[in-house]
Amino acid sequence: MFKKLTKFIVNQMDPCKEWVPVESIADNEHFRPLYLLKKKSKPKTVFHPAPYYQQTGFTLEDVLLPGEDGKSTESIYPECGQFTLTKVSTDQADGGLSISFDPTNVELKGKASLSKELSIMPQKKSISLESLEALRKEREMNMDHSFIRQLQRTGIKLHMVTEILEASEEAVYKESTKADGGFKAKFYATLCAQSNRENNQSIVIPKGCTLAFRTVPLHIRDGAWGMDYFPAETVRKQAYVADGPSAGKLGQVMTEVRYSCRIFPELSPDLQLIIFNTITAVMRDKSLLQELSHKMEELSEQNDGYQLETESPDLKELFSTLQHSPRDHLLLLAEGITYILDALHELTEDQLLLLLESLERKIVSQQLNLVENLLKHDLDKGKEPFFVDARVLFPQEEEQRLTIALVELSGVQLQEDGSVIPRDKPFEAVAALFVALYTLNFLSGSR
Known part of the structure; x- marks a missing residue:
């Protein structure tokens, strides 16, 4: 609060x-x-x-x-x-x-x-x-x-x-x-x-x-x-140009997330799965999230000789893999992981739990489409309601209500008829939710 x-x-x-x-x-x-x-x-x-x-x-x-x-x-x-x-x-x-x-x-x-x-x-x-x-x-x-x-x-x-x-x-x-x-x-x-x-x-x-x-x-x-x-x-580099919208808030978010996570598509499915399992583990444990963030930031600050050590079983597999990575490759991995963790840090603990449940229900890709639709609007303009495409809503009531709760915690009131009311300039909170959904959706494809 x-x-x-x-x-x-x-x-x-x-x-x-x-x-x-x-x-x-x-x-x-x-x-x-x-x-x-x-x-x-x-x-x-x-x-x-x-x-x-x-x-x-x-x-x-x-x-x-x-x-x-x-x-x-x-x-x-x-x-x-x-x-x-x-x-x-x-x-x-x-x-x-x-x-x-x-x-x-x-x-x-x-x-x-x-x-x-x-x-x-x-x-x-x-x-x-x-x-x-x-x-x-x-x-x-x-x-x-x-x-x-x-x-x-x-x-x-x-x-x-x-x-x-x-x-x-x-x-x-x-x-x-x-x-x-x-x-x-x-x-x-x-x-x-x-x-x-x-x-x-x-x-x-x-x-x-x-x-x-x-x-x-x-x-x-x-x-x-x-x-x-x-x-x-x-300033974060904008060398990577996202597909789709190239202007507006959505284009800005898409450009940034794809550039910051540009190393992930080059990884093997096994390494993608290791990163995914680590990310979901830290979503359940705030102290683990802080430890992983601290370690990734240390890597980018050290010019030579780095040692990745931890007592947590949930982090050891990732740390063991990173320890033997080439320096330039390691820095890109640390940048991408840090970016994801920073976005997760902006979400509430309830949102992290809702995201974990969404992963189990395999509805993250639909939620990503919904949040992408929200970002097409100027969420910080005021409290004027607008409508989203009904096709991005969920036919199952439980999944729809779960998703409504998820976006409402980012300051967007979403009704069953597709009407949306922004509250308290929620663009930054919704952008963080989009980054979390985007990366989880991509990494979960390796499961």
Whole structure:
């Protein structure tokens, strides 16, 4: 919920996407002014247009030599004004749901409404560039600091937080699903259902919690340090031209996914199956997904000598295969796998379970056609309803309801008659779902 909230705040305040939403409330304290971050080498994607950063745990103060006057950096940034964001919305859907689960069957019919409530007062804090310039002239970098020495060896790009949006007061974000006749159902991997007349979720945002941030690149050389005020932008290559639509949002997504996964069609069916089995395993286990992501990112950052080790049986077969791959081949594999994992990371845990059930039911290709049809429309234009081709819907009620739940978790309300209502600018979420369906559909062909 926190990730959804911070992305909403950034979308409301910053259409140009210059702010980076904080994705985990547990990590918000690592994105304060003057904190140092490692910028990952991964380029932006259609489903994650913000850069990827990793916390270091260090601040600029930690790695500078003491100044002559003994002053610290804690007081060099001022506070700016506050403003209020309020969101209250209710979406209502009619319909019925029939689901089979052990030990009996249940039929859920009626109406459902999803309401969201938020009132928050973000406060901006920023560091003036003039004060940073003055500090740069007064204090040198401590080149003997262990973090700086390691940084110089690896060539990792270092960034510094210069502006943040934080909660000036405690706030609560609420989501509530109310049902008439038990419409609300929560899916599990076996498509079990538990009906609740009312389901409430809320998250408390503490005072001072970082919601979003901006950075500048930091460069270090022989004790001197400085900021890159006009850094070159890393852009995903578009050398691969997708078949079909070459313009619009769908063409953009198709081009990116086919380029990023261009190595997969060249692989043997056996290796495709290994990758497929690994991907489905990490979809069931978030810690495994994080471990695989970390290992794949490490491969792209290491220039020589790499060792793929794991205690997980679900990862060993893939790691053993990759360990003996040529370097250029390995990098393309790591790029493709990382791209898939990044898309999966944008989905909810319920969506991952629904995708696993869809694989078992062999309906992923039909779902891919449906989501492709959704992307032909401008989902971020507004909440104007539109219709999809009825041929992309499902004749079986269970499969249709499973699919409706899957796309609704990406912010698209889909009715049985084919009418569609976008909510809260869902293009990025739907694009991530498309990438997941596209790659799973391709890799599952090796089964």
